[in-house]
Amino acid sequence: MAGEVDAVVVGAGFGGMYMLYKLREAGFSVQGFEAGDGVGGTWYWNRYPGARCDVPSLFYSYTWSEELQKEWRWTEKYAAQPEILTYANHVADRFDLRPMIAFETRVLSAHFDEAADRWRVTTDRGDELMARFVVMATGCLSTPRKPPIPGVDDFAGPTYHTGAWPHEGVDFTGQRVAVIGTGSSGIQSIPQIARQADHVTVFQRTANYSVPANNTPLTDKDIEDFWKMYPGYIAMIKGPGLGFGGNPANALAATPEERRQRFEEFWGVGGAGFLAAWGGIITDLDLNTEAADFVREKIGETVKDPDTAEALKPYDHPIGTKRICVDIDYFETYNRPNVTLVNLKETPIEAIEAHAVRTSDATYEADALVFATGFDAMTGTLLAIDIRGAGGATLKHAWAEGPKAYLGLAVAGLPNLFIVTGPGSPSVLSNMINSIEQHVEWIVDCLGYMREHGFTRIAADAQTQEEWVAHVRRVADKTLFPRAASWYMGANIPGKPRVFMPYIGSGYRKKCADVAAAGYEGFELAKEPADVHAA
Numbered sequence: 344m345a346g347e348v349d350a351v352v353v354g355a356g357f358g359g360m361y362m363l364y365k366l367r368e369a370g371f372s373v374q375g376f377e378a379g380d381g382v383g384g385t386w387y388w389n390r391y392p393g394a395r396c397d398v399p400s401l402f403y404s405y406t407w408s409e410e411l412q413k414e415w416r417w418t419e420k421y422a423a424q425p426e427i428l429t430y431a432n433h434v435a436d437r438f439d440l441r442p443m444i445a446f447e448t449r450v451l452s453a454h455f456d457e458a459a460d461r462w463r464v465t466t467d468r469g470d471e472l473m474a475r476f477v478v479m480a481t482g483c484l485s486t487p488r489k490p491p492i493p494g495v496d497d498f499a500g501p502t503y504h505t506g507a508w509p510h511e512g513v514d515f516t517g518q519r520v521a522v523i524g525t526g527s528s529g530i531q532s533i534p535q536i537a538r539q540a541d542h543v544t545v546f547q548r549t550a551n552y553s554v555p556a557n558n559t560p561l562t563d564k565d566i567e568d569f570w571k572m573y574p575g576y577i578a579m580i581k582g583p584g585l586g587f588g589g590n591p592a593n594a595l596a597a598t599p600e601e602r603r604q605r606f607e608e609f610w611g612v613g614g615a616g617f618l619a620a621w622g623g624i625i626t627d628l629d630l631n632t633e634a635a636d637f638v639r640e641k642i643g644e645t646v647k648d649p650d651t652a653e654a655l656k657p658y659d660h661p662i663g664t665k666r667i668c669v670d671i672d673y674f675e676t677y678n679r680p681n682v683t684l685v686n687l688k689e690t691p692i693e694a695i696e697a698h699a700v701r702t703s704d705a706t707y708e709a710d711a712l713v714f715a716t717g718f719d720a721m722t723g724t725l726l727a728i729d730i731r732g733a734g735g736a737t738l739k740h741a742w743a744e745g746p747k748a749y750l751g752l753a754v755a756g757l758p759n760l761f762i763v764t765g766p767g768s769p770s771v772l773s774n775m776i777n778s779i780e781q782h783v784e785w786i787v788d789c790l791g792y793m794r795e796h797g798f799t800r801i802a803a804d805a806q807t808q809e810e811w812v813a814h815v816r817r818v819a820d821k822t823l824f825p826r827a828a829s830w831y832m833g834a835n836i837p838g839k840p841r842v843f844m845p846y847i848g849s850g851y852r853k854k855c856a857d858v859a860a861a862g863y864e865g866f867e868l869a870k871e872p873a874d875v876h877a878a
């Protein structure tokens with residue numbers, strides 16, 4: 344493919360699909376590229392047993408088409424991956440998005456041609472396309488990572504990564520399975536694998552907090568209730584933007600019994616909403632410790648073997664500072680006779696061998712190996728593309744000390760390039776579909792504004808970007824988040840700069856809207872390459 348379009352959109356997950364739809368509706372010519380052979384992104388790749396959303400499905404849906412919202416019927420409170428992928432495919436068909444996407448095509452590079460104010464985009468299929476704009480809808484959790492364990496590629500049996508699961512599924516019947524990793528994907532998949540396999544050995548480096556999903560089928564009444572509160576919900580998500588911190592005043596004014604009572608209530612409801620039991624859990628260490636003690640107690644009550652229970656209790660980070668997990672029967676699974684937990688804090692893995700995982704004190708034989716070891720989050724996928732902006736400056740260089748993006752939307756030095764849910768925006772700390780919609784709408788409005796005013800170039804101002812990045816950091820520093828060695832901090836990747844990447848403060852949407860209303864304040868707009876006007 345050659346030629347020219349107004350915009351290239353990279354990725355066909357929920358971000359890319361909505362971006363393609365909106366750009367087409369706004370009258371822009373657009374070409375999408377997707378590495379997979381179908382739409383759905385996260386839900387296309389993460390087909391491991393037990394994969395589900397952890398935001399309730401009724402809310403983990405697009406809001407931009409009320410007809411779509413009304414005609415789609417989720418079957419469970421937390422839909423499983425096949426149902427979410429079916430939804431993504433339904434959206435692609437209903438809005439005729441497929442013709443705009445080149446599938447099984449990976450974008451390799453995007454170089455900005457300053458003389459033409461256009462990007463030259465190349466792919467692994469030999470395409471070379473010119474585009475005024477590039478939108479990276481490449482996902483925050485789309486580059487699976489394997490840990491750098493000696494012998495990691497020496498295993499003789501099949502190895503799987505939860506983030507790149509075989510489409511045809513995996514039958515573990517009669518097998519001894521080693522699962523490495525107990526983050527969200529491990530916590531979702533281990534109970535399912537344990538039901539099928541002969542034996543499961545779980546290798547845990549970090550114990551994690553998990554709250555039961557209390558998943559249920561959705562009833563007519565649930566749907567009716569949802570529609571009753573829908574206008575309020577829309578008003579909330581279109582409002583100024585909620586922060587993640589919260590004020591602990593109410594919690595601190597309550598008695599310990601009252602606090603506990605509320606933890607019980609929220610635990611009973613289930614899900615990640617547990618962290619909202621009291622405002623301030625994520626900012627006040629004492630309150631956080633009470634919440635964490637509560638969860639540790641629940642783990643102790645659930646897991647019968649005291650040593651295993653103790654190993655499963657997280658002590659090394661405040662609750663909520665790593666992504667809180669939502670599970671179905673996770674801790675119960677350790678009561679099964681065919682499940683063994685290996686605590687890598689005490690006996691680290693020394694090597695993976697042809698038929699076993701060897702720790703400092705034992706060798707665990709295995710027929711299959713599952714990596715539930717997460718992603719090079721938020722930056723890995725973007726940095727895998729050779730992106731060069733004005734003057735040949737590379738994204739790799741610009742992000743050498745950690746990601747820097749104004750509002751998480753644009754990077755100084757990379758004109759006319761936008762990121763959907765990039766670092767410096769609420770992204771992974773929010774309901775991602777809501778955040779995706781907000782970014783897509785902001786970007787399309789911006790392109791419309793430029794077209795209307797005859798601008799051909801927009802670039803984030805470097806100083807304004809620095810101030811935003813400093814603000815993102817300051818806000819994070821007021822919370823407990825930086826205390827955890829989490830993927831939010833880049834801590835799961837050796838050598839990755841430790842920077843808290845998502846934006847946690849309140850008022851983010853208002854800030855973005857104000858920037859646009861002020862003629863894209865903090866961006867430089869130009870009509871010709873030489874004609875730069877600071878907004």
Ligand SMILES: Cc1cc2nc3c(=O)[nH]c(=O)nc-3n(C[C@H](O)[C@H](O)[C@H](O)COP(=O)(O)OP(=O)(O)OC[C@H]3O[C@@H](n4cnc5c(N)ncnc54)[C@H](O)[C@@H]3O)c2cc1C
Binds near residue numbers: 358387
């Ligand atoms: C297991 C799991 C469960 C999750 N559950 C929730 C949840 O309950 N609630 C929530 O809010 N969020 C959840 N998330 C986060 C989830 O990633 C987002 O909700 C959302 O699906 C992201 O959509 P996206 O389009 O931005 O990115 P993705 O869905 O990641 O899509 C990006 C696409 O870009 C493609 N791509 C990347 N690089 C290139 C390239 N160079 N060339 C071509 N194509 C490329 C990828 O193949 C991918 O298909 C979950 C994530 C995971 C991994």
